[in-house]
Amino acid sequence: MQALWFSLQQLVYILITPNKDPCNNFTTILHYTLSSSLSAVQPPAGAAGAAAAEIDVQLMRLQYTEAQRDESVIDNLHGHKIADPYRPLENPEAKETQEFVQNNVQLAASVLKKCITRDKLKKEITALFDYPKYSCPYKRGKHFFYTCNNGLQAQSVVYIQETVEGVAEVLLDPNTWSEDGTVALATMEFSHDAEYVAYGQSASGSDWITIKVMRVADRVVQPDTLSWVKFTSLTWTHDNKGFFYNRYPEPQEKEAGMDAGTETEKNLFHELCYHLLGTSQSEDVLCWMSLEHPQWLSGAEITSDGQYLLLSIAEGCDPVNRLYYFDLTTLPDGGFKGWKGSNKQLPFKKLIDNFEAQYHLVANNKSIFTFLTNKNAPRYKLVRVDLDNPSDWTDVIPESNTDVLVSATCVNLQQLLVCYMTDVKHQLRLHDLQTGLLLHQLPLEIGSVTETSGRREDSQVYFNFTSFLTPGIIYWYDLSSSQPELKVLRETAVANFDRTSFEIKQVFVQSKDSTKIPMFIVAQKGLDLDGHHPALLYGYGGFNVSLTPSFSVARLVLAKHLGAVIAIANIRGGGEYGEEWHKAGSLARKQNCFDDFIACSEYLVKEQYTQPKKLCIEGGSNGGLLVAACINQRPDLFGCALAHVGVMDMLRFHKFTIGHAWTSDYGCADNKEEFQWLIKYSPLHNVRRPWEQTPGVQYPATMLLTADHDDRVVPLHSLKLLATLQYELCTSVENSPQTNPIIGRIDTKAGHGSGRPTKKVIDEASDSYSFFAMVTKSTWID
Secondary structure, three states: OHHHHHHHHHHHHOOOOOOOOOOOOOOOOHHHHHHHHOOOEEOOOOOOOHHHHHHHHHHOOOOOOOOOOOOOOEEEEOOEEEEOOOHHHHOOOOHHHHHHHHHHHHHHHHHHOOOOOHHHHHHHHHHHHOOOEEOOOEEEOOEEEEEEEOOOOOOOEEEEEOOOOOOOEEEEOHHHOOOOOOEEEEEEEEOOOOOEEEEEEEEOOOOOEEEEEEEOOOOEEEEEEEEEEOOOOOEEOOOOOEEEEEEOOOOOOOOOOOOOOOOOOOOOOOEEEEEEOOOOHHHOEEEEOOOOOOOOEEEEEEOOOOOEEEEEEEOOOOOOOEEEEEEHHHOOOOOHHHHHHHOOOOOOEEEEOOOOOOEEEEEEEOOEEEEEEOOOOOOOEEEEEEOOEEEEEEEEEOOOOOOEEEEEEEEOOOEEEEEEEEOOEEEEEEEEOOOOOEEEEEOOOOOEEEEEEOOOOOOEEEEEEEOOOOOOEEEEEEOOOOOOOEEEEEEOOOOOOOHHHEEEEEEEEEOOOOOEEEEEEEEEOOOOOOOOOOEEEEOOOOOOOOOOOOOOHHHHHHHHHOOOEEEEEOOEOEOOOOHHHHHOOOHHHOHHHHHHHHHHHHHHHHOOOOOHHHEEEEEEOHHHHHHHHHHHHOHHHOOEEEEEOOOOOOOOHHHOOOHHHHHHHHOOOOOHHHHHHHHHHOHHHOOOOHHHOOOOOOOOEEEEEEEOOOOOOOOHHHHHHHHHHHHHHHHOOOOOOOOOOEEEEEEOOOOOEOEOOHHHHHHHHHHHHHHHHHHOOOOOOO
8 A cells, every 4th residue: 555655755755855855755765865875885094194185175276167158048937037047958968068067077076086085985884884774574475575685786686485584585686687786676566466566667767667577486577568657656456467557658858869867858647557467558548647637646556455446646745635436346347358448537436636635545444444644634643434425534543732643554454553753753553443542552762664564464564663873673563462572573783883882862953933943963972062073964854754763874984984973954844743844844934944954053053063164964855955045045154065966946847857746845936926935045046156245255165966867856957056156156256265166976877866776875975975074174083
């Protein structure tokens, strides 16, 4: 039942989320990519001469090559003339774009070459990242399945075993799909009896995937191949004859030889299709698509009894959806094989036909359904309804006064494994399905439940726990016992990592409007608060995404070998306190996100953790927007900025690929009122020369990171802002006070974050964090 919500919410968690975006909610997004993945690689070295070399780089004026400007490009938006001189950079195939990219690749390489700690970081991160990373086991048919990366493999491998403690064999190994590891497993779903598995392959980090099918028993790949699949759910009919999936029409601007994922065309007319096993994709049944609402997105799942197909429809990234259903037992004889010739979409019935709230299926007993919802419950609750009496809804687990209900899974026939979030820490509880009553509270440390495994028919439940100092523990909960005990199935150990040398603190920072903002601080024990430590502050603040505690080797390496303070700010716009917290940082209230992040920065300085010239801010996707907006608003407060795959042009983001889905959080410049919100903070449109207001102030050293196959937040965002920063601050000003470097790291065969091979993750962490070390004049500590 997670497939549907992964497909719709991934728009958020990776857009705009760290990894791994907008725009969704699975631990493989940008937050996860920048956290877990960044925990990967580092080298050895002596620090002699490091500080002097890095000071020289700071004083050296970089030779920027200007991008071609077109001063004639001026848009008239609601009576305002908006210049867009770097509009040519929106075309990835244009000669001007390719030259600008190449020049900046060379510029970044010349700067990174002078980062003394780069090789040391890479060696140390690599060494610590070399530990096994397991997913929870889950049962399908007669077998158990799980994924594992043995340490430094490019991609995780899917294994099959007869029991959770039995001998494991390889089922799918994505490392064999490409020599450089850039083809990844994007999604996977087994047929009802696990005779077949449908799986999606993503190349170079693109959101486009190709679906293949394998027969599990003999590992034979079937001829079925489905293309132009994106933001897809996967769900098999219980007759095992086929499955539902989502796709878009083939991009119109795609030319011969163009890699999928480099186009910028808007994604419209999301389709739900049914594929009959053994047939051509051209014969697939179009089950649903809206001609009247081309921006709508859909996902589907089949209930555990196989009777109902649920269709969830979203118009953006807000946690709201329409919910339709179809009784599969009403299909003609032959099922979808008999339906194919009708050329009709499925006659779905409408249970929820508005975008007022979110409804996520938890379980059903025939026509009686239990949903997780935020309807009149910003911290979420469980409700129940009978499809035969759709006007009568009752609460099963009411909304908590303080805690956010994150998820609920039906297990052991009549029980619910429920996850709550309290002050950004997860708790697991066992409830009764019928009454909603609490049965047990599971004992957990402070941290995050990143994954649960268990279906209604399963009495064995597994879940994965992590924290800032715990890489991963997979717990086993046997509900068939009268006295169920929590047991450890696997506990990950990291060589040469001493968790006792670090300490974690959670503080609550007062923002501009006096709202208390949670922030975690990770540092070595006994740190002297003398204001001389480098500090890394990470934030996101959007799309209902919560930054809960996660393990990051790369950041712990910074704490150990640079004496750095690591801080994670849980600013408004996220989901840490439910939908009210989310709404308080979106649309007309987006400035609250920047105010919160600035307040957290000021706290670190005031409490003597660091000082402005040693403070680096970092974020990805929506967090990249956060970083860029904050350096525009308070350039004096930071010494370094790392903005990954950020949304930088707030007036035009909705015109490219899936950008239209983000208007639910940002608004849209086509609307006069919303234009007024966006123009005030859009990074591209608010670059100023700070020394003209306050002599001596310049922008912090800045690295904008993007990738050529990012078809979520397309590279033009970072490229246009990079060109603007370099022009306004450096090349257009004679003897400019801007001596801090402004560079771009532009990766190839990579996308928004998910699916990135381990080597690329390590290389990016080493580059970005050695840049941070250099510009903050941080020296290596052995």
